Amino acid sequence: MRIMIWGSGALGLLWARRLHNLGADPVLITRTGRQRDRIREEGLIVTDDRGDVHRCSVPVFTPDDRLPRADWVWVMVKQTALDQVREQLNRACGPDSEVWLWQNGWHPQWPFTEGTWYWWNTVTTEGALRESENRVRHTGVGSTWVGSLLSPTGGPELKRLPGLDRWVFPDPHIRDRIWTKLAINCVINPLTAVWGVKNGQLLHCKEFPALAKGLLREAVEAARLQEVCLSFDTLWEQVQAVCRRTALNRSSMLQDVESGKKTEVDFINGAIVRTGNKAGIDFALNREMVERVRDVEGTKGK
CATH class of the missing domain: 3.40.50.720 (NAD(P)-binding Rossmann-like Domain)
Incomplete structure (x- = not known):
């Protein structure tokens, strides 16, 4: 075929x-x-x-x-x-x-x-x-x-x-799996892009635990609005596991920033924000990530 x-x-x-x-x-x-x-x-x-x-x-x-x-x-x-x-x-x-x-x-x-x-x-x-x-x-x-x-x-x-x-x-149940990966990506991708670090280095950043957990809580609530049930505790474990397993990797969003390309933040953190907006909920941390990634887009690789 x-x-x-x-x-x-x-x-x-x-x-x-x-x-x-x-x-x-x-x-x-x-x-x-x-x-x-x-x-x-x-x-x-x-x-x-x-x-x-x-x-x-x-x-x-x-x-x-x-x-x-x-x-x-x-x-x-x-x-x-x-x-x-x-x-x-x-x-x-x-x-x-x-x-x-x-x-x-x-x-x-x-x-x-x-x-x-x-x-x-x-x-x-x-x-x-x-x-x-x-x-x-x-x-x-x-x-x-x-x-x-x-x-x-x-x-x-x-x-x-x-x-x-x-x-x-x-x-x-592919919708559930898509939202699980989206939730993990809404933490790792923007933070590596904004801080300019590899995946594994996130675990050593002082701000990481509190900010990551906040982003995940918003993602879990956004998924619930889409009738997808995600476990915060499981997601937090998965985020840390991905950081350890891919410690030397540069996320695709970081690579896009480094090469001066437009990132996918509008389809990752932006998807969380849009889902909240439709329900009258402001997912402020994910909105902040969209803004911060947009600030660094196009600033490198030129």
């Missing part, structure tokens, strides 16, 4: 090689012609979690090229680019295509309903670092869950690609 990976960041490159090994027909979509040409010339180079290096070749295009039709389209761009990709999906999707959304945070228009294809949402704990336009390092083995925000049908028919169920699991 043909799986189109729209977005060639770290996870996109990692999964292209994995799908290639499973015998699928992966196709990569890059944002730039420069990245497309480099992958075409040099291949895709992946360093696995044991340090072994692998090279493979996959078809690669930009959105301006003539695109093949795909059975599954995995949209692996950041939330900031999602709306633009949505407008172009009909160029790759046939009437029976299925679209998987791999974004962090919560888009204000989810669940999407446009098009004749079926929409799936995914949550992943895989870790990867893109080292160059065609090189990626697998930094953390994780799992991926997929389900529908439109109906509790579990997940797509994974057996269509034998072996995929080693890494991907259907989840009829």
Whole structure:
């Protein structure tokens, strides 16, 4: 089956090689012609979690090229680019295509309903670092869950690609899993971005415990407004565990700040704020994080 990976960041490159090994027909979509040409010339180079290096070749295009039709389209761009990709999906999707959304945070228009294809949402704990336009390092083995925000049908028919169920699991409660990850991200991402520290360094910041717990309490209340029940105590343990497990990692929000890019704060802390506003509740700490991250956006990497 043909799986189109729209977005060639770290996870996109990692999964292209994995799908290639499973015998699928992966196709990569890059944002730039420069990245497309480099992958075409040099291949895709992946360093696995044991340090072994692998090279493979996959078809690669930009959105301006003539695109093949795909059975599954995995949209692996950041939330900031999602709306633009949505407008172009009909160029790759046939009437029976299925679209998987791999974004962090919560888009204000989810669940999407446009098009004749079926929409799936995914949550992943895989870790990867893109080292160059065609090189990626697998930094953390994780799992991926997929389900529908439109109906509790579990997940797509994974057996269509034998072996995929080693890494991907259907989840009829994907909304709960999305909000769990959002709550964790609403602490780690903005604080690393504003303070300019790696994940593990958060645990040594004097302000961290009180501020993190305050952000989490607001996230738990926002989730409740969405009919999602989260445990504050469990989330606090998970935040600390993620900081320890990924101690040397720079969060995606910190990387965006350092490179002068627009961050996803509007879809993470901003999602908490919007949820509260609809109910007449001011989630002040998350609102403050949105403002503080916006203050540092564009101040570096220029």
